[in-house]
Amino acid sequence: MKILDGKSVSQKVRDSIKEEIKELKEKTGRVPGLAVIQAGDNLASKIYVSSKIKQCSEVGIESKNYIMSENISEDELLKVIDDLNVDDEIDGILVQLPLPDHINTPKVIEQIILTKDVDGFKPENLGKVVLGDKTALISCTPAGILRLFNEYKIELEGLDIVVIGRSNIVGKPMTALLINEGATVTVCNSRTKNIKEKTKNADVIIVAIGSSKFLTEDMVKDNVIIIDVGINRDENNKLCGDVDFENVKNKASFITPVPGGVGPMTIAMLLDNTLKAFKTNKQIQG
Secondary structure (H helix, E strand, O other): OEEOOHHHHHHHHHHHHHHHHHHHHHHHOOOOEEEEEEEOOOHHHHHHHHHHHHHHHHHOOEEEEEEEOOOOOHHHHHHHHHHHHOOOOOOEEEEOOOOOOOOOHHHHHHHOOHHHOOOOOOHHHHHHHHHOOOOOOOOHHHHHHHHHHHHOOOOOOOOEEEEEOOOOOOHHHHHHHHHHOOOEEEEEOOOOOOHHHHHHOOOEEEEOOOOOOOEOHHHOOOOEEEEEOOOEEOOOOOEEOOEOHHHHOOOEEEEOOOOOOHHHHHHHHHHHHHHHHHHHHOOOOO
16 A cells, blocks of 8 residues: 655645746746635635645745635625736636635636636636646646646556546546546446445545545455545544545555645645646746
8 A cells, every 4th residue: 555645746746836936937027926815714714725825935926815804795706806807916816615605606706717717616617627628727636636646657547437526626627637538437426326336346436525434445446546535524523534544545555645645736736727827827838
């Protein structure tokens, strides 16, 4: 069993981004800019935003944090995005989710222009991913998982892969990326009948269902590759994923831990998307 170490791979990605930004700054006198919008007082959101801003600073991305009241109106929030859409110093716009209940989240995401959608959440970007369009800004978690596979030289072509979870930000774009890599993909969800029959035959299982220790040892075959996207708390309030790690790891050839697996890769790919958006917006080649 080998751990797919998201911490070390994400550090490698960040080092590469930092070096490229340094070179671009010497050539153009400019660096990428990221706007992070947060509405409300969600503690988890605060922690995520703080981590993102810290890592932006480490690689040389200029970040601006817009903290809005829980009571901000939808129109006011859309106006903030409109202003950022035309701000030449901002290359990426990230709206930290969840938003307050009275705000229409898809409408807010849709307001971000395509070339600044660094979360990769807009329908047009998802469509580009499905079509294998290299200009797509790919949703960060699936992009990070693909980078992990590449880093560990895991060849996906011809493999049977089960994706558990069908969300627009993980399951669906992940499935498209895997199909483009030549894998055979089965998508399951919490209501899938006889899910064990599907997972038992899979060469790779990617779990993004938000259910603590959902994937158990009896659901997987020997030498399976496991990617755990979940972040939950177990009965002892200890951080855990969607996989029963301690038992499943004995059958896996590769497995991601929680924490330290997919999570760090997600933020690294946000930085990567911001750099990509900067180069597109400023028409920089390479």
